[in-house]
Amino acid sequence: xxxxxxxxxxxxxxxxxxxxxxxxxxxxxxxxxxxxxxxxxxxxxxxxxxxxxxxxxxxxxxxxxxxxxxxxxxxxxxxxxxxxxxxxxxxxxxxxxxxxxxxxxxxxxxxxxxxxxxxxxxxxxxxxxxxxxxxxxxxxxxxxxxxxxxxxxxxxxxxxxxxxxxxxxxxxxxxxxxxxxxxxxxxxxxxxxxxxxxxxxxxxxxxxxxxxxxxxxxxxxxxxxxxx
Amino acid sequence: xxxxxxxxxxxxxxxxxxxxxxxxxxxxxxxxxxxxxxxxxxxxxxxxxxxxxxxxxxxxxxxxxxxxxxxxxxxxxxxxxxxxxxxxxxxxxxxxxxxxxxxxxxxxxxxxxxxxxxxxxxxxxxxxxxxxxxxxxxxxxxxxxxxxxxxxxxxxxxxxxxxxxxxxxxxxxxxxxxxxxxxxxxxxxxxxxxxxxxxxxxxxxxxxxxxxxxxxxxxxxxxxxxxxxxxxxxxxxxxxxxxxxxxxxxxxxxxxxxxxxxxxxxxxxxxxxxxxxxxxxxxxxxxxxxxxxxxxxxxxxxxxxxxxxxxxxxxxxxxxxxxxxxxxxxxxxxxxxxxxxxxxxxxxxxxxxxxxxxxxxxxxxxxxxxxxxxxxxxxxxxxxxxxxxxxxxxxxxxxxxxxxxxxxxxxxxxxxxxxxxxxxxxxxxxxxxxxxxxxxxxxxx
Numbered sequence: 318x319x320x321x322x323x324x325x326x327x328x329x330x331x332x333x334x335x336x337x338x339x340x341x342x343x344x345x346x347x348x349x350x351x352x353x354x355x356x357x358x359x360x361x362x363x364x365x366x367x368x369x370x371x372x373x374x375x376x377x378x379x380x381x382x383x384x385x386x387x388x389x390x391x392x393x394x395x396x397x398x399x400x401x402x403x404x405x406x407x408x409x410x411x412x413x414x415x416x417x418x419x420x421x422x423x424x425x426x427x428x429x430x431x432x433x434x435x436x437x438x439x440x441x442x443x444x445x446x447x448x449x450x451x452x453x454x455x456x457x458x459x460x461x462x463x464x465x466x467x468x469x470x471x472x473x474x475x476x477x478x479x480x481x482x483x484x485x486x487x488x489x490x491x492x493x494x495x496x497x498x499x500x501x502x503x504x505x506x507x508x509x510x511x512x513x514x515x516x517x518x519x520x521x522x523x524x525x526x527x528x529x530x531x532x533x534x535x536x537x538x539x540x541x542x543x544x545x
Numbered sequence: 546x547x548x549x550x551x552x553x554x555x556x557x558x559x560x561x562x563x564x565x566x567x568x569x570x571x572x573x574x575x576x577x578x579x580x581x582x583x584x585x586x587x588x589x590x591x592x593x594x595x596x597x598x599x600x601x602x603x604x605x606x607x608x609x610x611x612x613x614x615x616x617x618x619x620x621x622x623x624x625x626x627x628x629x630x631x632x633x634x635x636x637x638x639x640x641x642x643x644x645x646x647x648x649x650x651x652x653x654x655x656x657x658x659x660x661x662x663x664x665x666x667x668x669x670x671x672x673x674x675x676x677x678x679x680x681x682x683x684x685x686x687x688x689x690x691x692x693x694x695x696x697x698x699x700x701x702x703x704x705x706x707x708x709x710x711x712x713x714x715x716x717x718x719x720x721x722x723x724x725x726x727x728x729x730x731x732x733x734x735x736x737x738x739x740x741x742x743x744x745x746x747x748x749x750x751x752x753x754x755x756x757x758x759x760x761x762x763x764x765x766x767x768x769x770x771x772x773x774x775x776x777x778x779x780x781x782x783x784x785x786x787x788x789x790x791x792x793x794x795x796x797x798x799x800x801x802x803x804x805x806x807x808x809x810x811x812x813x814x815x816x817x818x819x820x821x822x823x824x825x826x827x828x829x830x831x832x833x834x835x836x837x838x839x840x841x842x843x844x845x846x847x848x849x850x851x852x853x854x855x856x857x858x859x860x861x862x863x864x865x866x867x868x869x870x871x872x873x874x875x876x877x878x879x880x881x882x883x884x885x886x887x888x889x890x891x892x893x894x895x896x897x898x899x900x901x902x903x904x905x906x907x908x909x910x911x912x913x914x915x916x917x918x919x920x921x922x923x924x925x926x927x928x929x930x931x932x933x934x935x936x937x938x939x940x941x942x943x944x945x946x947x948x949x950x951x952x953x954x955x956x957x958x959x960x961x962x963x964x965x966x967x968x969x970x971x972x973x974x975x976x977x978x979x980x981x982x983x984x985x986x987x988x989x990x
Contacts, residue, residue, distance in 0.1 A: 332765045356758050361695050361766030376755070377762040381695040396749040396762075400693055415749035419690040421734070437748040438690060440734040457744065459734045476742070478735060535739035536722055539576025 319344045324351040328358065335385075338364035354394065359387050362404075379406045382423065395432075398425045401442055414451070417444045420461065426515045433470065436463045439480055445515035455482055456492065464511050466520055474528050478535075482528040483508050485520070493544045494534040498527045568811075578812060582644075582900030582910060584712060584805040584848060584870055589820040591803065592854040594967030595960050596976065600948040607945035614941040615951040618865050620842045621703060621772020621795040624764070628772055628795075629681055629703055631865070632661025633937045634952060635855055638800075638846050638869035639685045639705065639776070641667025643729045644807030644900065645873075646917035647674045648925075649909040652876050654678030655922060656929025660937075665705060665867075668718050668743050668807075670732050671697040678926070683774065686763065689718060689743035691733040695766055703771050703796070704763055706756070708747075708789075709778030711804030711821070711847040713813040718743025726912040757792040764793075774798050779824035779847060780817075786831040786843075796842045798867065799828050803848025805870040807910070808901035821847035821858075823970040826957075829862030838862065852939020859940065860955035861971060868936075875932035876925040877907045 321331050331349065338344060347368040352358055356375040359368050362385040370378070373391030383402040392410030396418055403423040408416075411429035418434070420442025427435075427444070433451035436444050439458045449467035456472070458480035468486035475492020481504070482495075491497075500522075508522040534541055557563065568579060600606035607614065621628040637657050642650050644667060651674040657664045663681035670692015676682055684701030686693065698704060709715065722738045730737040750759045760773050775789040776798035789797050801821025806814065825845055832838035845858040846867035855866045870878075879887075881894040886906035890897065900910035908919030944952045947959040961976040962968035968975040969982035979985070 328765065329769070333768060336768060357762040357765040360762050361698075363695065376758045377749075380762050381698075381766055383695065395755070396759075399749050400690060400695075402694060418749040419693065421694070434748065438744065440690070456748075457742070478739075535736075537577055537740055 318346045318348055320348045320350060322350040323353065323355060323358075328355055331358065332360060335359055335362045335364075335366075335368070338362070338366055352391070356394070359385070362387070365404075373410065382406060392429065393427075398423075398442075401425060411448070412446075416446075417442050420444070424511075424514060430467065436461070436480070439463065443511055443514075445511055445517065447515075447517060449486070452489075453492070455480055455495075458482075462507070462511055464508065464515070464525070466517065474530075476534065477528075477530045479530065481507075483511075483522075483525040484528065485524045485526075488526075488528070491528065494531050495528055496531045498529045500525065500527045578810045580808050580901055581811055581814070581898040582806060582808045583814070583898040584803050585815055587815055589803060590822050590964070590966045590970055591820065591848060592822065592857045594822070594964050595857050595962055595971055595973065597853075597856070597860075597943050597947060597959055598961060599943075599946045604948040606948050607950060609942055609945055612945065613950055614945050615953075616937055616941060618842070618953070620774075620844070620865065623772075623795045623837075623841055624769065624793065625703075625772040625795050626768075626770045627702070629663060631663060631681065633933060634859060634865040634940070635660075635849075635933055635936050636662050636683075636844060636865055636867045637664040637872050638804070638867040639665035639667045639683070639707065640869055640873075641669035641807060642672045642675065643667070643669035643691075643725075643733070643912070644910060646908055646911050646920065647672060648917050648920045648922045649873075649876060650675045651678050651922040652920060652925035652929060653872060654682070655926025656872075656875070656933065657681075659926065659930035660933035662933060663702065666701075669729065670694075671700065674922075676700055678922075685776075687743070688745060688747045689733075689741075690748070691743070698763070698767055698771075701771060703774055704767070705774035705776050705798060706760065706763070706794075707776045708756070708785075709776065709780070709800070710806060711778050711800030711802050711818055712806035713809045714778030714780045714802075714818050715745060716809055716813050716817070717745035718807070718809070729912055753788040753792055756788075760793045772796055774844070776800060778802075779819045779821060782819070782824040783827040783831045786828040787835060790832065790835055790837050790841050794841060796844060797828065797832075798844045798846065799824055799863075800867075801845075801847025804846055805873075820970070821845060821849075822967060825858060825861040825863060826970070826972045832862075839864065852936040853943065855936055856940045856943045856952065856955060857960060857971075859952055860959050861957060861973075864953065871932070872929055873909055875929045876909055877920060877928070878905075878909050880907060883907055 349370045352372045354375045358378045360380040363383040365384045367386045370389045375394040377396040379387045379398045385404045388407040393408045393412045395413045396415045398406040399418045401420040407426045412427045412431045414432040416431045416435045417425040419438045424443045427446045430448035431450045435450040435454040439461045441461045443462045445464040452470035455474045459478040465484045469488045472492035474495030505522040618634045658680040664679040665683040683703045686706045772795040774796040775794040777785040779801040802818030842864040844865045845863040905911040960973040
């Protein structure tokens with residue numbers, strides 16, 4: 318276990334050390350102490366290591382993560398795991414806006430609630446939120462899965478492309494071109510696996526509804542102008 | 546004498562001219578605004594409205610082709626560990642793979658590398674062809690984040706955070722379904738054949754304070770090696786430049802409304818933004834007010850066509866210029882040799898702008914593999930290199946004539962304006978006077 322205390326070391330030293338792990342270093346487990354809401358903690362990591370951040374973080378924690386398993390033992394500021402490529406990021410507390418924005422792969426688990434625009438423009442990431450999510454979540458979401466065990470705010474999935482959304486609670490409103498869709502066996506199977514991977518095996522897929530694109534706005538048609 | 550019902554000559558409306566009438570009919574038929582590529586076609590105040598004064602007695606000229614006149618420029622000297630060194634102050638603007646063919650991107654890389662300058666990716670990610678042929682490659686970080694990944698960030702020589710574009714400040718991309726090939730669709734994580742509405746704003750930041758934190762994140766990911774550019778559309782150049790500097794930019798890219806685009810609404814291209822001539826001095830003023838002129842470098846783009854335009858931009862305070870449309874013409878875009886092909890598309894060389902349809906006979910603004918073969922990337926790259934070298938010679942020529950042994954020593958005092966509008970926008974005297982409208986009094990000689 319390698320421990321870096323951000324009350325004694327700089328953010329630059331932390332990220333520089335983490336980036337060195339892609340060149341064959343054998344520090345598999347990392348612990349970051351005293352993050353105190355700092356921005357850009359553990360960004361750009363590209364190695365199969367685990368990083369435990371003991372406290373709350375600011376913007377963009379775990380941004381563009383590849384391969385690493387990063388756990389925040391606290392809450393996360395805006396843009397956590399933005400553009401994540403692979404690996405796993407777990408937020409034990411709540412997450413602010415844009416969680417998992419443009420994420421392309423891997424899994425983001427938020428054990429608390431997420432704010433607005435969760436999964437905005439997501440491009441392949443799987444996001445599982447145990448609590449609620451705010452408005453405009455999955456706006457222009459292209460691919461991947463967003464699982465919400467609580468409620469979703471206004472305009473869920475506005476202008477969504479091919480991402481799949483699963484919500485257990487209430488949806489305040491659906492955005493343009495987002496509709497409820499049938500839960501077929503393959504969706505139950507996918508959702509069950511996502512819940513299991515997120516450590517939520519006590520939640521049943523049968524409790525969820527699925528949402529996705531009506532695909533009516535994929536090519537412009539003036540008769541749909543009211544939707545824009 | 547008999548008069549036979551004399552008639553006045555038929556006269557068309559100045560307001561409802563032929564183009565306007567055709568546009569009304571087109572909109573009524575199709576139900577969608579006109580979308581096209583390229584830049585503005587209307588007349589705007591431009592660099593042609595400025596003249597160089599040259600040297601006589603009060604200034605001492607240098608000998609052309611004999612006395613040295615330096616053209617090198619270093620970009621990213623503020624924070625980056627690895628600033629970019631370019632041989633010439635002319636760079637290639639961001640143009641996407643998707644909007645352009647892979648051959649065109651390769652040709653841009655070849656030409657720029659021969660000439661000693663950089664190319665820039667675009668809204669669609671980095672292609673191996675582009676990285677492979679570009680000695681110096683700037684990677685655009687765009688609102689759509691198509692193709693964005695940390696591997697390519699690390700492969701880049703600089704990162705350009707695109708906040709706005711001169712052709713469409715406040716607007717997003719409009720890549721229509723017909724240009725979405727399998728490869729483009731895969732790079733953008735979208736189904737083939739659907740319209741792609743690239744976002745107009747970044748998904749994970751909402752203002753200058755967020756931008757500052759975003760830039761820190763990008764620096765941390767790339768270990769503070771790469772210069773971070775911030776590209777802004779020319780609308781509020783003083784404030785946007787100041788805020789970009791405050792956010793930590795190493796380089797500002799300022800794009801005026803004459804700048805081209807792959808495809809967007811005609812109304813954006815012709816009616817939104819400021820001419821580049823009106824943008825440069827406010828941006829330079831912001832840099833000077835912050836004590837950052839020449840410390841944060843300024844790249845100016847938007848309708849730069851030749852060495853004269855570039856030299857005038859440098860004289861007004863830019864560190865470099867960037868070309869897009871001119872580079873495409875150098876490759877072979879809108880070439881008269883293709884006139885028969887353009888005629889089949891209902892247009893002619895010099896007017897072809899339906900780049901979003903993907904039918905470009907020059908093989909440049911297309912994803913059709915057969916059409917793309919029309920462009921030889923080696924030959925086209927050579928043509929671009931020639932053009933860049935000619936531009937550089939032209940810049941040196943006027944710099945020497947103004948008495949400078951370095952093109953970066955060009956200054957506003959080397960210029961005068963032919964029109965009051967240009968004098969006010971460029972903040973140089975009206976020709977034959979000392980009058981700068983909006984700056985000083987009525988002025989004498």
